[in-house]
Amino acid sequence: xxxxxxxxxxxxxxxxxxxxxxxxxxxxxxxxxxxxxxxxxxxxxxxxxxxxxxxxxxxxxxxxxxxxxxxxxxxxxxxxxxxxxxxxxxxxxxxxxxxxxxxxxxxxxxxxxxxxxxxxxxxxxxxxxxxxxxxxxxxxxxxxxxxxxxxxxxxxxxxxxxxxxxxxxxxxxxxxxxxxxxxxxxxxxxxxxxxxxxxxxxxxxxxxxxxxxxxxxxxxxxxxxxxxxxxxxxxxxxxxxxxxxxxxxxxxxxxxxxxxxxxxxxxxxxxxxxxxxxxxxxxxxxxxxxxxxxxxxxxxxxxxxxxxx
Amino acid sequence: xxxxxxxxxxxxxxxxxxxxxxxxxxxxxxxxxxxxxxxxxxxxxxxxxxxxxxxxxxxxxxxxxxxxxxxxxxxxxxxxxxxxxxxxxxxxxxxxxxxxxxxxxxxxxxxxxxxxxxxxxxxxxxxxxxxxxxxxxxxxxxxxxxxxxxxxxxxxxxxxxxxxxxxxxxxxxxxxxxxxxxxxxxxxxxxxxxxxxxxxxxxxxxxxxxxxxxxxxxxxxxxxxxxxxxxxxxxxxxxxxxxxxxxxxxxxxx
Numbered sequence: 001x002x003x004x005x006x007x008x009x010x011x012x013x014x015x016x017x018x019x020x021x022x023x024x025x026x027x028x029x030x031x032x033x034x035x036x037x038x039x040x041x042x043x044x045x046x047x048x049x050x051x052x053x054x055x056x057x058x059x060x061x062x063x064x065x066x067x068x069x070x071x072x073x074x075x076x077x078x079x080x081x082x083x084x085x086x087x088x089x090x091x092x093x094x095x096x097x098x099x100x101x102x103x104x105x106x107x108x109x110x111x112x113x114x115x116x117x118x119x120x121x122x123x124x125x126x127x128x129x130x131x132x133x134x135x136x137x138x139x140x141x142x143x144x145x146x147x148x149x150x151x152x153x154x155x156x157x158x159x160x161x162x163x164x165x166x167x168x169x170x171x172x173x174x175x176x177x178x179x180x181x182x183x184x185x186x187x188x189x190x191x192x193x194x195x196x197x198x199x200x201x202x203x204x205x206x207x208x209x210x211x212x213x214x215x216x217x218x219x220x221x222x223x224x225x226x227x228x229x230x231x232x233x234x235x236x237x238x239x240x241x242x243x244x245x246x247x248x249x250x251x252x253x254x255x256x257x258x259x260x261x262x263x264x265x266x267x268x269x270x271x272x273x274x275x276x277x278x279x280x281x282x283x284x285x286x287x288x289x290x291x292x293x294x295x296x297x298x299x300x301x302x303x304x305x306x307x308x309x
Numbered sequence: 310x311x312x313x314x315x316x317x318x319x320x321x322x323x324x325x326x327x328x329x330x331x332x333x334x335x336x337x338x339x340x341x342x343x344x345x346x347x348x349x350x351x352x353x354x355x356x357x358x359x360x361x362x363x364x365x366x367x368x369x370x371x372x373x374x375x376x377x378x379x380x381x382x383x384x385x386x387x388x389x390x391x392x393x394x395x396x397x398x399x400x401x402x403x404x405x406x407x408x409x410x411x412x413x414x415x416x417x418x419x420x421x422x423x424x425x426x427x428x429x430x431x432x433x434x435x436x437x438x439x440x441x442x443x444x445x446x447x448x449x450x451x452x453x454x455x456x457x458x459x460x461x462x463x464x465x466x467x468x469x470x471x472x473x474x475x476x477x478x479x480x481x482x483x484x485x486x487x488x489x490x491x492x493x494x495x496x497x498x499x500x501x502x503x504x505x506x507x508x509x510x511x512x513x514x515x516x517x518x519x520x521x522x523x524x525x526x527x528x529x530x531x532x533x534x535x536x537x538x539x540x541x542x543x544x545x546x547x548x549x550x551x552x553x554x555x556x557x558x559x560x561x562x563x
Contacts, residue, residue, distance in 0.1 A: 173478070176491035199397075199478035202487055207392045208477065215395045217478070 043071040044258050047084050047093030050077040052286040052294065053141060053226060053279060057097035057250060059298030060270060064307045068266050076294075081106055088131065088255065095267075098133070098253040099141055101246030112182075114243040116140075120251070127253075134252045134264055137271035139279050141226040142248035143183055143205075145172070145238040151219055152236040159239035163194040166219075170196040173212040174222035175204055183245045184222075191244045196220065225276055228284035250274060266307060273305045316499035325500075330484065336504065338480035343467045346403060350410035350463060355456065358418020362452070363444050371419060375412035383409050384473045391477055402474030409470055410463040417459015421452025453523040461516035468509045472501075482508070 044065060048058035055076050062072045075093050078084040085106065087093045100119045104111050107126040113119045116136065123133055145160060152158060155166045163170065178184035179198040188194045201209045205223035213221040214233060223230055225248075230237060252267045278301065285292045319325060326332050361371050383405045390401035425448050433447045449456075475483030485501025488494070 176488040179488075180492060200475075200484075200488060200491075201397065201478055202476040202491065203388075208388065208397065211392055211395045212397050212478070215397075217397050 043073055044095055044263065045073045045075055045093045047074075047078050047087060047096040048076040049081065049084055049096070050079045053283050054097055055294040056282050056286060056297050056301075059294045060274075060301055061095060061097060061252060061267060063295075063298050063302055064266050064270050065263060067302070068262060068308065070260075070263060070266070088253065089128070091255070094255040094258040095263075096253050098251050099248040100133070100136055100251050101142065101248045103133075103251070103253065105246070114246045116247040116249050119247045119249070123251075130256050132254060132256050132259060134254060134259070135268040135271045136249040136251040137274040139226075139250045139274045139276045140248050141224055141250065141276075141279060143222050143245050144225045144230075145240070146213065146221050146223050146230055146235040147219060147238060148213060148216075149234045149236055157238065158236060159241060160188070160192050160194070160244065161241060163188075163192060163196075163238075168219070170194065170220060171199050171218045172196050172220040172222065173199050173201045173209045173218035175202055176200040178222055187244045191242045226279040226283050228280055228287065231280060232284075250279075269307045270305075273307070312495060312499055315496035316503060319496040319500040320503065329480075332504065335480060335482050335484060336508065339468070339471060339482040339505075339508065342399060342403070342406075342471050342474075342479075342481055343464065346406045346410055346467050346471070347460065347464055349403070350407045350414055350467075351460065353407070354411045354414035354459075355418045358415045358456075358459075359422055359444060359449065359452075361415075362419035362422025363440070363448060365423075368419065371415060375415045378408055379412045381405075381408060383470050384476075387474060388476070397477050399474070399477075399479050402471065402477065402479065406467055406470060406474070410467050413462040413466065414459045417456050417462070418452070421455030421459070422448045424455060425451045450523075450525045451528065453525075454520050457516060457520045457523055461513060461520065464512050464516060465509050468512060469505060472505060 046058050046062040046065075048054045058074065058076055062074050066072050075087075078087055078093070081102065084093065084096055088096060100116065100123060101114070104113060104119050104122045104126060107128070108122060111119075111122050111126070113122040120133065120136055127133065147157060155162070157163060157166065172178065172185065172188075174184065176198075179200070180186065185196055185198055188196055199212065199218050201212055203209055205221065205227060207229075209221050209223060210229045210233065212218045213223075213235065220238075221235075223235070225237065229235075250271070252271065254263070254267075282297050282301065285297055286294065320332070328334070357371070361367055386408065387402045387405035390404055391397055394401065422444075429447060429451070430443060433443045438446065471481050472483030472486050475481060475487040482501050482505050485497050485504070489496075489498035489501060
């Protein structure tokens with residue numbers, strides 16, 4: 001249940017234990033414990049965060065590179081951002097699928113960039129030397145404001161700027177931090193002039209948040225754009241013309257030493273082909289009844305797209 | 310140490326003592342939720358426990374069942390109930406916490422009745438009391454310290470565990486823990502924990518006093534008489550003191 005992606009619950013509940021365990025590891029060696037020596041120069045180690053979607057993306061990168069003659073090893077499901085970025089830094093991994101906005105926030109807490117272009121520009125400045133991001137994909141996994149179809153039709157709301165038309169009081173179902181983050185309640189007020197109150201539901205847009213929106217406890221819900229539940233329940237994701245929410249384009253983050261022309265070319269082709277709809281579909285198969293494994297899903301996706309250098 | 314100071318500074322801040330998210334309101338919510346949970350659980354568990362203790366039947370079943378109930382993870386159950394019923398009110402945590410509170414209450418009630426001296430019960434029966442009269446006029450008063458002991462133990466668990474319900478949009482002191490965690494406001498989290506601990510200690514103290522007060526006067530006097538038969542009549546005051554201290558001991562059984 002709390003395996004919901006980028007689970008902040010997981011971050012919270014498990015962080016204490018996980019961080020203890022991992023800090024113990026990193027004091028003894030690399031962030032992944034033990035083996036700190038970089039893999040041989042012609043092999044790329046692909047890592048991933050510990051949630052389904054990111055593992056699928058890492059599998060797609062790995063299998064696409066392998067298909068083009070690059071030697072690949074995999075270290076998937078590494079945990080949260082601070083852990084896997086430390087692993088990247090010490091050479092335990094060389095390549096990981098990332099999300100542009102959150103990655104920028106990690107390296108530059110004061111960044112106010114929100115559009116896809118500004119975020120990538122910011123990233124190129126903020127990344128530590130020796131690391132780079134390749135072309136970003138159109139595919140995004142960002143926070144998004146969602147309403148039910150009935151609500152959207154009743155008030156004629158398809159965008160956050162339409163919310164001013166709503167005369168009923170508005171409540172938003174989201175994680176507790178949503179009440180204070182710039183993309184949350186304060187941003188809604190300053191960017192769109194809309195006053196809303198928060199109903200704190202600590203499951204990162206998971207089943208409880210979806211339930212609250214369905215049964216009318218809240219009028220708006222913060223759900224990640226690649227969550228299959230949005231489509232399954234016919235929710236309407238509100239447009240964000242003023243870029244209140246930072247872009248979260250999928251982007252390969254790589255150790256520059258490993259970014260040969262072939263590698264760049266293959267990954268850029270993957271990014272060019274990948275869409276948000278693909279991610280919704282892949283997540284649906286991964287989380288749904290079939291529970292299809294990331295490596296199988298990656299193989300299926302690659303079979304539909306021609307990734308040749 | 311600085312963390313603890315920060316938490317007390319948080320507690321002392323007047324801004325945290327008013328409004329919906331203020332300490333008085335959150336504390337009142339927490340006490341209200343906990344009291345309601347205990348009431349519902351007591352209404353279910355105590356009559357069943359008394360009946361089991363009186364009749365001696367289904368004792369094995371009760372022990373097994375309440376053991377099984379203890380093993381249900383409260384957080385998992387309340388999330389499950391919320392998702393399945395699409396209900397994000399206090400009802401799912403209320404049900405989950407009632408289930409948490411039933412085992413200690415049940416155990417307190419049946420062990421309380423069982424602890425009553427069989428000779429006393431036989432005497433009551435011999436003077437012509439009905440079974441219901443025996444239960445209500447003999448067994449219940451004599452078992453009250455253990456019944457209250459069960460309530461005391463359940464109250465502590467309920468007060469401590471209501472905090473997890475704040476993953477749903479409900480109030481109570483858990484808000485400080487869950488919101489503080491999400492916003493990395495660790496002073497708020499620690500302050501919330503201190504409030505929960507304080508509430509639990511005060512509640513425990515109140516129940517400890519109640520537990521002493523409910524000991525029937527006859528029991529206290531009877532114990533003095535017992536002691537007196539063994540020892541020559543010397544310090545009545547000392548023996549009374551040790552006898553009044555004694556009834557607190559059985560509460561450890563629960």
